[in-house]
Amino acid sequence: MKQALIYTLKVTLTTLLVCLPVTFVIMMIYLRLLPLIASNYSVSVNLDIKDAVVFIALTFCTLLFNMKKKGGIAQATYNKRSIKINAFMASIAIFLIYLLLRGKLMTLSVDEFLITYGPSFLITFICMGVYPLKNENVQAKVI
Template sequence: MKQALIYILKVTLTTLLLSLPVTFGIMMAYIKILPIITSNYSANVYLDLKDAAVFIALTFCALLFNMRKINGIAQSVYNKKRIVNNALMVSMAFFMLYLLVFGKLMSLSVDEFVVTYGPSFLTMFICLKVFPLRKEEESVCTDSKSIIVEPFGRLTYNRKDKNWFGVVPNLHPYHNIELSIGTENQDQQIDDKVELVKKLASDYEAIIAKLQYLIFKRFENTNFEKSLDEIKEMYCLVSVDLKSDSKTWWLVMEPDFKVASIYNHYQRFTMMDREIIWANFDIDHYISERMV
């Protein structure tokens, strides 16, 4: 969590320092150009320091909440895009609720609201995007062994879970995926297992089609039904875990950050011999159907 806390402090402290002067400058510019736009005008563009502090505190909490879980075991990779979007939307929503409860929202016109609070929102957004959020290396044991596995790159052995782990390319065509390869011990040869992972990569399209079809069937004939094409846009593979028996695969599909809350959870599957035998939703009556 060290990198996460550094990122959060940089974002919130910088916003705290910049939001007031930026807001003041925009307010002064707005007041000066307003007579040019209309001869009859009145404006209420005073930013309460408490409001700025509340917004920054809400964003701090939202960022911390979104970083509470670290993906991976030996290596942690923060999904900055998801964290930024989720944290900013949540903090703005709660801030609007705060303004509404204390009667500060309805008294402002749209332009007054934008000029008063927009600079703080914009400053926070820029800080969230500009400051880097680096991955964290968290070795379970200081003497953990690392190897280079072609074409997937570096894997690190986790003694607790008895697997080789890494965030690797060459599984998904567009982004890196968490790869775990289970073994009996650190010294066990994994050449055969690596070949199985390579075969999985070559069969990627067919396997993903099965997973997407099952997700499609889950929502079919419900109020939340989506077309198969929409499902393909909504979910992508983020994790592949080959167990020590070299037959069992755990696969995880991640929802896009833009999907509605009803779809916003991970879809988990167990696969053996290229057949899906389990999911974290009921698939028993789909197993016998022909996958497309």
């Protein structure tokens, strides 16, 4: 469980630290390119810090919840691909339900949603793939 906790902390802390600057840069690039795309189009992009924290907390919880081991008694190994996909999809689904319940999802257009929350999703998915999830050695006494 120690390796699972270390992996989860690495993913969530990296996402937390990288999410806001990257999202801000993408928002600024999008707003600069917007006059080139359409001259009379207005868009509102704003990332609520509380929403970002909720997404990070959901990712942390779903990662820990999906840490399932496979293997025998001597060694426990993690199926990183399964953990990554299940935790990522669960955190996004719960986050969308959270946004829907707060009334924020219906007010956003598709491009506003992707510009505002897309970088957070992408950074989390990349971090889940980049960081290694090591196997844990389980000490078993043979009697």
